[in-house]
Amino acid sequence: MKHAIIRRAAVLLGFFMPLLALAAEPQPTHEFSLDNGLKVIVREDHRAPVVVSQLWYKVGSSYEQPGSTGLSHALEHMMFKGTAKLGPGEGSRILRELGAEENAFTSDDYTAYYQVLSRDRLEVAFELEADRLASLQLPVDEFVREIEVIKEERRLRTDDRPGSLAYERFKAMAYPASGYHIPTIGWMADLQRMNIDDLRRWYQRWYAPNNATLVVVGDVTRDEVERLAKRHFGPIPAREITPAKRPLELAEPGERRLTLHLKTQLPSLLMGFNVPSLSTVDTPRDVHALRLIAALLDGGYSARLAARLERGAELVSGASAWYNAFNRGDSLFILSATPNVQKKQRSLEQVEAGLWAQLEELKKTPPSASELQRVRAQVIAGLVYERDSITQQATTIGTLETVGLSWRLMDQELADLEAVTPADIQKAARTYFTRSRLAVAHVFPEEAAQ
Numbered sequence: 001m002k003h004a005i006i007r008r009a010a011v012l013l014g015f016f017m018p019l020l021a022l023a024a025e026p027q028p029t030h031e032f033s034l035d036n037g038l039k040v041i042v043r044e045d046h047r048a049p050v051v052v053s054q055l056w057y058k059v060g061s062s063y064e065q066p067g068s069t070g071l072s073h074a075l076e077h078m079m080f081k082g083t084a085k086l087g088p089g090e091g092s093r094i095l096r097e098l099g100a101e102e103n104a105f106t107s108d109d110y111t112a113y114y115q116v117l118s119r120d121r122l123e124v125a126f127e128l129e130a131d132r133l134a135s136l137q138l139p140v141d142e143f144v145r146e147i148e149v150i151k152e153e154r155r156l157r158t159d160d161r162p163g164s165l166a167y168e169r170f171k172a173m174a175y176p177a178s179g180y181h182i183p184t185i186g187w188m189a190d191l192q193r194m195n196i197d198d199l200r201r202w203y204q205r206w207y208a209p210n211n212a213t214l215v216v217v218g219d220v221t222r223d224e225v226e227r228l229a230k231r232h233f234g235p236i237p238a239r240e241i242t243p244a245k246r247p248l249e250l251a252e253p254g255e256r257r258l259t260l261h262l263k264t265q266l267p268s269l270l271m272g273f274n275v276p277s278l279s280t281v282d283t284p285r286d287v288h289a290l291r292l293i294a295a296l297l298d299g300g301y302s303a304r305l306a307a308r309l310e311r312g313a314e315l316v317s318g319a320s321a322w323y324n325a326f327n328r329g330d331s332l333f334i335l336s337a338t339p340n341v342q343k344k345q346r347s348l349e350q351v352e353a354g355l356w357a358q359l360e361e362l363k364k365t366p367p368s369a370s371e372l373q374r375v376r377a378q379v380i381a382g383l384v385y386e387r388d389s390i391t392q393q394a395t396t397i398g399t400l401e402t403v404g405l406s407w408r409l410m411d412q413e414l415a416d417l418e419a420v421t422p423a424d425i426q427k428a429a430r431t432y433f434t435r436s437r438l439a440v441a442h443v444f445p446e447e448a449a450q
Contacts, residue, residue: 026411027393030222034230036238037210041397041407042225043217045390051218052391053125054114055133056398059206061186062108062179062247062328070186070194071202073106074150078199079113080104081142084135088142091128098124108180108247109328110402116391119219123228130232133212136203143196151192154185162264166443171332173258174272174439178247178329208239213401217394246404247329249274252436260443266317269348270441271335271355275432277327279404287325288416289428290333296367296375296425297321297335297358303375304358309337314344315354328403332439333432348442362429366422380414 028044060072082088095102100117115125158164168183175181186194214233216225253274278287297305298321305319319337335355339346367375386392397407409416 034234038233039213040229041215042222046219049119049219051119051122051220052116052394054112054215054394054398055129056110056112056213056402058211058402059111060107060109061182061184063244064182069182069190072111073185075199075202076104076106076111077146078138079132082137083131085131106184126228126232134236138200140196162262166260170270170441173256174332176253178249180247209236210238211241215394215398217390249330255435256439258441261446264445266338267348268338268443269351272332272439273432273437275331275333277331278325280330285424286428288420289424290323291325292375292420294321294323295379299375299378309354314340315346316340316351326399326403359433366426372422
């Protein structure tokens, strides 16, 4: 047995060291700003003649106020509806004819627009993106049509999907003090009373070069990106932007509970703990410990939730854990599970107790060095392989910069994860997995309410 353990450790070490070697050789990355305040970050990746261009704005649903939710997402839709130079959809048509991929996304903390295209067509992406930053038109007839599309999107993706609806209601409860309780798509009542003037004011307030970051990754150099950025974005004037405060949460809001009866076939459970993110934590190692705890609990077949609660005790038919370390404000550590009602008729109360037992074990006994090393290798492998994509590299850089961190963390996070010890895992579990930080949602099929 001792020799088998040594062999497994050697295999893990042999797998782990090449990944750390990759981390030790970051790709050439350049940062500069234009005179109007636009920050530009260029990361060279010359494996293929392809480039991704992303423009990130520091605005998302956490910037919104009650009664005016969904503005950031609605404006994202309207950014494709015409400028002073181009009619609705013409920019997208030009990119399609060039064989480019384009899209946009909105979250709690940011709104971003991207194009993936041949390196020799990068200037086209810059010209189109700068045009809508400088001269978006926001025609009222396009808004009248598009707001109906957004309402239908909300119905299809949230209202008619029990899992999404449960998570939306859970999140609204789990963030009692910060803007993170606002759904990115907005509440339906706010969509129904939104008007074009609301979006025009939102555009004027937040869409300025000094509130944006341009990220370019691919077969490019700093000099050519700087030349093109100055040509197309440089003439756009800066505007006064009142910085938004970080969405800080109550550290210990007290235990909160929610019971929902939805159109679902099976009951389910959501548990969340109010925790800091990398942007708000005092000790960054706590955040990396929480990241590894999520993988330790839910990192594949050998993870604790699957091995112990699903296959071992047959308590759940599925369970998961996740944590976003890269918020602009505070975050949540979330666990979810579906009870095993096929074989054992397990209840949500039993499932909740089973999840708590796993957390309590982490508080009492730190993981072994070998278990932590296995989990860490798995997390780092995922990060390394994920960054084989130029789009993912750009997205990581854009996320870090837009939430108030630095792109440089991308090149040091593998070492940060490597520094976490079993004692750090235990300390994080004891600090953050408490009843005073807990929010719980029990979700039942509708017929259970009868």
